[in-house]
Amino acid sequence: MTDISMTSAQSQSQTGKIVLRWLLYIALGLFALFYLMPLFVMITTSLKSLDEIRTGDLIALPREVTFDAWRTAWSGACTGIQCEGVRPYFWNSILIAIPAVAISTLLGAMNGYVVAHWRFRGANIIFSLMLFGCFIPFQVVLLPMARTLGIMGIAGTIPGLIFVHVIYGLGFTTLFFRNYYVTIPSELTKAAKVDGAGFFRIFWSIFLPLSLPIIVVTVIWQFTQIWNDFLFGVSFSQAGTQPVTVALNNIVNSTTGVKEYNVDMAAAIIAALPTLFVYVVAGKYFIRGLTAGSVKG
């Protein structure tokens, strides 16, 4: 008798567990829909014709797939007066991001190496001051930077934007490398010094070969930050040198002509593709950068 009641209670808790498990998966699935819905709507809208958008349903699949919007977004959409699509601005973003990422990563590696292994009096204070710089709202430097770029003769140019991104990226890149290099035992540096290796030799033959993971994290972090930047792009560029985020915003908010939602969506996806690609390919490093950048120290 007791045996039977036991098993029924057990099977009851078994079914309870299965029901809970189902509820759990349903909840997770609904949240996944919430996160995927905008991307889905963007893609389907970009593949519809304007007529279909006006008469159809927001979440309906396109009845007739057309890539016209993509073509227009890439090479014909108007950002104000010019109608060249996002293509020239996409290249601008690449021209800005590649040197800015390379320079800020290299400087960050050298700085991190000094702060972690060649401490001198005041090195800690310098590091703290650089770290604080990561937190300032950039609004506080916009006005003087605009004037300084003018004085330097690089206002509204791509080198000007590269310069700005390098300067305000230094804090983070230094932090990333410093935190990575402190985990390398200082005995290694000491032994190398005894063997007569100098500052650069040790960096080149000991530290750099060990640095691949942190270089990947830093490059991804910097690339995402710079590619997605809007504030510096909109403040320090002029017609012709704008990055893709600024061009996208101009296309979406341009008031001339018919509102082409499909073109807006195609342009938005094009602007998002590089960072999405990086995320899909190297998600692990992307997350590591995010958490390292937030849980500082």
Next chain:
Amino acid sequence: MTKWLEENTPKLVLAPSFIAVLIFVYGFIAWTAWVSFTRSRLLPRYDIEGLIQYERLFASPRWDTALNNLFVFGILFILIAMVLGLILAILLDQNIRTEGAIRTIYLYPMALSMIVTGTAWKWILNPGLGIEAMVRGWGFESFTFDWLVNPNMAIYTVVIAAIWQSSGFVMALFLAGLRSVDGEIIKAAQVDGIPTWRIYTAIIIPSMAPIFLSAFIVLSHLAIKSFDLVIALTGGGPGYATDLPATYMYAMAFSRGDIGQAASSAMIMMMVVFAIVVPYLYSELRSKDD
């Protein structure tokens, strides 16, 4: 000479970056602070006049709206993103077979530019062809969802889009925190027959206090700096209804040509950030030195 060079190489390597930070961070902050005490309008002036810009700022209804919006937006955004992030992390922590794929889906918005996020949500939320039109098309003729163009509700659309963008990231932080809790303690609690929800509320969540703190710091930092999202989603409108301090500062600096107002609003933003971040950084650096 070579000996001196050899001894001072580390300093020489660090020097350019340090000088750059001194000038372009601290020097620039000082410049902005100085100008915020002057009568600067279209061009900067350098004779100190006291708090005149701050008086103008706090007398401006537009700044008043911007500050109010920051409070509404900041509190809702931080609170909901943290709660949602925690719930997602706990759900994902139950030995889910497809965890990797689900995590990727929850977190991908973080890789997007706020401009892209704003563009997408602007389309979804526009009353004419977005969600409102869709639900009406299903037969609910009187359904209204016009927050995007309703001055009283527009700020909540910014909250929705910001949560969509950032909650997956909070989940990732919390998930890492849940995984770092000592497994032995949890096992012991399970052996004692303590129900799972009690294990979470009494053991796991309290031990994650530092993670709550860093999530809070990151989110509040994001909230105060929010600029792109508002520009792309609402353009600060309708009217000034969704202005935030960051968009106010930008408008003053680059379209109104009012440098004094731009400088003083930027200084207020910095003070808000520092009020939150400095105690945190200080305690972090202190505990590192110990």
